[in-house]
Each structure stands twice: as C-alpha cells, then as structure tokens.
Amino acid sequence: MTALACAALPWLAGCAGRQSALAPAGEDAAALHTLFIVMLAGAVVLFVLMNGLFFYLTRINPVALPLRHARLLMAVGGILFPTIVVGTLLVWGLSLLPDQRRPGDGLRLHVTGEQWWWRVEYQPADGGPPVVSPNEIRLPAGQRAELALTSSHVIHSLWIPALGGKMDMFPGRETVMSLRPTEPGSYRGQCAEFCGASHAWMAFEAVVMEPAAFEAWLAAEARDARAPATPEARRGADIFAREGCGACHAVRGTDAQGSLGPDLTHVGSRQSLGAGRLGTGLEDFATWIAHVDALKPEVEMPAYDHLSEPERRALAAYLKGLE
Incomplete structure (x- = not known):
C-alpha cells in the first residue's frame, strides 16, 4: 500500500x-x-x-x-x-x-x-x-x-x-x-x-x-501608448514605422492603426507574449521578432530576421516600453 x-x-x-x-x-x-x-x-x-x-x-x-x-x-x-x-x-x-x-x-x-x-x-x-x-x-x-x-x-x-x-x-x-x-x-x-x-x-x-x-x-x-523614453526605444519606434508594423498592429496615440494583429498599445505590461508563447522581457521580444515563424507555426506575422541584432534590440526596447 x-x-x-x-x-x-x-x-x-x-x-x-x-x-x-x-x-x-x-x-x-x-x-x-x-x-x-x-x-x-x-x-x-x-x-x-x-x-x-x-x-x-x-x-x-x-x-x-x-x-x-x-x-x-x-x-x-x-x-x-x-x-x-x-x-x-x-x-x-x-x-x-x-x-x-x-x-x-x-x-x-x-x-x-x-x-x-x-x-x-x-x-x-x-x-x-x-x-x-x-x-x-x-x-x-x-x-x-x-x-x-x-x-x-x-x-x-x-x-x-x-x-x-x-x-x-x-x-x-x-x-x-x-x-x-x-x-x-x-x-x-x-x-x-x-x-x-x-x-x-x-x-x-x-x-x-x-x-x-x-x-x-x-x-x-x-489611455494612449506611452511615448518612447530612451534613445534606443525612440530608434525602435522609427524601425516599427519603417517596417510597416502599423499596417497590422495598432498603438493608440500613434499613426499605427492596424487591426489584423493584436493591439500593442500596452503590450509591455502584459504577462505573456504571443498568446502564452513567451514572457515579456527584452530578450523575449527580440526572440519573437526574429523567430516568430518557428515559435508559432503558420502564424500570419512574418519573421523579421533580416533586422540586425541592434535593430531587433531597439525594436524590443520600444515594445517593452509600451506599458
């Protein structure tokens, strides 16, 4: 027994x-x-x-x-x-x-x-x-x-x-x-x-x-999204606009008004990224940006693996700052 x-x-x-x-x-x-x-x-x-x-x-x-x-x-x-x-x-x-x-x-x-x-x-x-x-x-x-x-x-x-x-x-x-x-x-x-x-x-x-x-x-x-607080985050905001992310995602208070993907206005304050796939640390954002297709098979968002590592980190800093 x-x-x-x-x-x-x-x-x-x-x-x-x-x-x-x-x-x-x-x-x-x-x-x-x-x-x-x-x-x-x-x-x-x-x-x-x-x-x-x-x-x-x-x-x-x-x-x-x-x-x-x-x-x-x-x-x-x-x-x-x-x-x-x-x-x-x-x-x-x-x-x-x-x-x-x-x-x-x-x-x-x-x-x-x-x-x-x-x-x-x-x-x-x-x-x-x-x-x-x-x-x-x-x-x-x-x-x-x-x-x-x-x-x-x-x-x-x-x-x-x-x-x-x-x-x-x-x-x-x-x-x-x-x-x-x-x-x-x-x-x-x-x-x-x-x-x-x-x-x-x-x-x-x-x-x-x-x-x-x-x-x-x-x-x-x-409330609307928080403005980028650091030079790196401001560079990330420019990359976000340059890469056309606003065509799919909305960030209230900015020109990004897309509705195909999730609203990112306060994405940095959420407890998970990618519908439970990752956490919301800087490394998680950078990993998601570069490898979204591997992390979530057949998802509609493309992987931005063409970005350099500094660019990915800047974009991750911008997204993380959206709290």
Whole structure:
C-alpha cells in the first residue's frame, strides 16, 4: 500500500496549479468541481460493489444463483440503479448550465478567437468606448463578468479550468458565458478545440484582481501608448514605422492603426507574449521578432530576421516600453 501511494504522488501533482480544474478559484469552477468529486466517488463505490459481487460469486460462493435472484439482480443492478444514478447526475449537471450563462454584474467582454491569439475587448458598464487588451483576460474578484464569444476563422473553445467550464466559439455566431471568480491571482486559459498548427500555443493569462485594482487597470488600459523614453526605444519606434508594423498592429496615440494583429498599445505590461508563447522581457521580444515563424507555426506575422541584432534590440526596447 505504501509503494502504491508513493507511485501515485507524481500523478497527484497535476491536481493543483493555475491551470487545474481540481483547484477551483471561482464560483462556477467550484460547482463543476463538486459535481466531479461526487461522480468520482460514485464511480469508485460502483466499481467496488460490482467487483466485490463478482469476487463473491466466483471465489467465495461459486454456486449457481436461483433464477429469481438472477433476474432481480439484473433488474435492480443493471436497470433500476443505473437509471436512478445517471438520471440524478444528469438533472444535477443540467441545473448548473443556467448559472454558466447568467447575465454579468455590469462588465462585458467581447472575445474573438483568431489564428492563433485572442482579441479581447472590454465594454465598460458606463457605456464608454471598448478597451482592447489582447491575449489577456482580467476580471474583478467577487463579480460576475459576461463573456460574448465568437471566432473569425474556425471553431475555437475558451477554457479557464480554475474559473469555470469551457465554451465553444463559432465563426459568424455569438455564444455567451459568464464567470464569477472569487480568488485573486493569475490563472492560465487555453483553447480547448483543435484549431490548426499552433493550437497548442493558443493560451492566455486570466488575471483576477480586487475590484478597485481592476478599475485602476482598466482606466490605465484605456489611455494612449506611452511615448518612447530612451534613445534606443525612440530608434525602435522609427524601425516599427519603417517596417510597416502599423499596417497590422495598432498603438493608440500613434499613426499605427492596424487591426489584423493584436493591439500593442500596452503590450509591455502584459504577462505573456504571443498568446502564452513567451514572457515579456527584452530578450523575449527580440526572440519573437526574429523567430516568430518557428515559435508559432503558420502564424500570419512574418519573421523579421533580416533586422540586425541592434535593430531587433531597439525594436524590443520600444515594445517593452509600451506599458
């Protein structure tokens, strides 16, 4: 028994972490976690009972059952008991669905699945203009936020295991889900529907914040980009304009108004680069600029490996300074 417990330890390590459905940090995830635990416990009990009965009839008391007892066992164990158990679990599971689609407390997000990144727009409760912050979903703790989901090319599926269930995203159709996170922290979300070559690298950060901190962050995100603060960053801004990056990317407050790729207005303050592919250090930006095609197969952005190393570092300094 001790050896079995030790052998199970590496597997138990997967039961925690910021991308685990077994470590719920939201009201919706907690409901699904409870449902899973009850189903798992029931499966264990059923396994023990059925195998115990089999062992008893084949090893302890291997005699033929009377026909009446055999029919009763088949009717109760094979029809009545499974029907009651499965029916109860089905009703309970379906009863959770309305909560997953309840209206939010005011905050509404529009999330579009792109190839392979996430376009995220926050619609403030006061009806102001949307705030764009791609590849990152930030939510206030203790409040229910409503997410309107769609896709631009193929079917995607948004899933933040620690906060709630998953929801598919379809081109030309809007699906709606809502989440009520309870524990501030940083969690990992992922596309849960195979969508192409870089599906495995289509992740995002889900950051739960205290309501006051969230409001301050949202107000900061609505501002224009910060002007380059160093000579190297100013040179990077010139390279950004010279290479035509503004044709695909927007940097609010500048001439860059592209919409094909992610908005870069505050890219330096995000927790990941390339939809979870890299961090946001200077080396990460420089690596992404030169090797984006290798880091994210079939992505639409070209690699700028023709730039010299000083030029890549200057461009990385400019992007890192967009906080």
